[in-house]
Amino acid sequence: MSSSELTIGSLALTLNRKAIKNLHISVLPPDGRIRVSAPEKMTETAIRMAVIKRIPWIKKQKQSFINQPRQSARQMVNGESHYLWGQRYRLEVIEQYGRHRLAVKGVSKLVLKVSPNTSTENRLRVLEDYYRAELKQRIPVLLEKWLPRLGVTLSDWRVQKMKTKWGSCHVENKRILLNLELAKKPPECLEYILVHELVHLLERKHSDRFKAYMDQYLPNWQEVKRLLSQSYLTSVK
Numbered sequence: 286m287s288s289s290e291l292t293i294g295s296l297a298l299t300l301n302r303k304a305i306k307n308l309h310i311s312v313l314p315p316d317g318r319i320r321v322s323a324p325e326k327m328t329e330t331a332i333r334m335a336v337i338k339r340i341p342w343i344k345k346q347k348q349s350f351i352n353q354p355r356q357s358a359r360q361m362v363n364g365e366s367h368y369l370w371g372q373r374y375r376l377e378v379i380e381q382y383g384r385h386r387l388a389v390k391g392v393s394k395l396v397l398k399v400s401p402n403t404s405t406e407n408r409l410r411v412l413e414d415y416y417r418a419e420l421k422q423r424i425p426v427l428l429e430k431w432l433p434r435l436g437v438t439l440s441d442w443r444v445q446k447m448k449t450k451w452g453s454c455h456v457e458n459k460r461i462l463l464n465l466e467l468a469k470k471p472p473e474c475l476e477y478i479l480v481h482e483l484v485h486l487l488e489r490k491h492s493d494r495f496k497a498y499m500d501q502y503l504p505n506w507q508e509v510k511r512l513l514s515q516s517y518l519t520s521v522k
Contacts, residue, residue: 313449317347361408371471387415416468437486452478454485477509
């Protein structure tokens with residue numbers, strides 16, 4: 286695969302040439318970066334013409350990212366807002382010696398206990414570990430529900446920080462990855478992304494067949510997809 290930068294009018298994009306049959310255009314979160322995957326032998330002129338035809342769609346997708354609400358960079362200080370399963374919590378920081386930990390208190394507070402002078406980076410790591418643990422509690426329950434329904438098997442699943450995707454599926458290895466950020470979103474968003482990735486084991490591409498499977502197994506998936514696109518994102522530096 287070869288990669289290069291290309292400018293078409295006011296649009297700057299990354300062009301990847303691959304051993305594929307058809308050209309694919311992606312507008313990626315969080316800032317609407319454009320990525321074009323093109324067959325190795327496709328001429329630059331043909332690529333430019335294909336992109337020009339999709340400019341109205343590209344601009345619409347970029348505008349949707351611009352309009353998304355975003356949280357400012359987190360400082361992990363008292364009174365700061367954080368999200369867990371779609372609910373907003375206020376952070377209370379307690380400095381004390383001992384093991385760092387975070388817990389929900391009541392219906393509106395996250396209590397973070399850390400040693401004095403703990404850096405922002407390490408405070409964030411405690412929060413991320415908490416999100417990871419929350420996801421690892423819920424994902425097995427969802428897999429137990431959905432694997433038999435879909436009639437598929439999975440060799441492995443992982444939670445990781447992802448910049449451009451909510452999830453991904455490695456069809457050959459039967460392995461899925463789920464974005465750590467999903468712990469901040471309403472629970473139905475996690476279920477939607479998990480089902481979405483599992484359906485790729487039945488249909489690799491986002492084809493009409495893929496959409497038919499989603500309609501069959503998760504009829505409200507389009508609604509949840511919109512909810513996910515409207516919920517808060519963490520700012521990326």
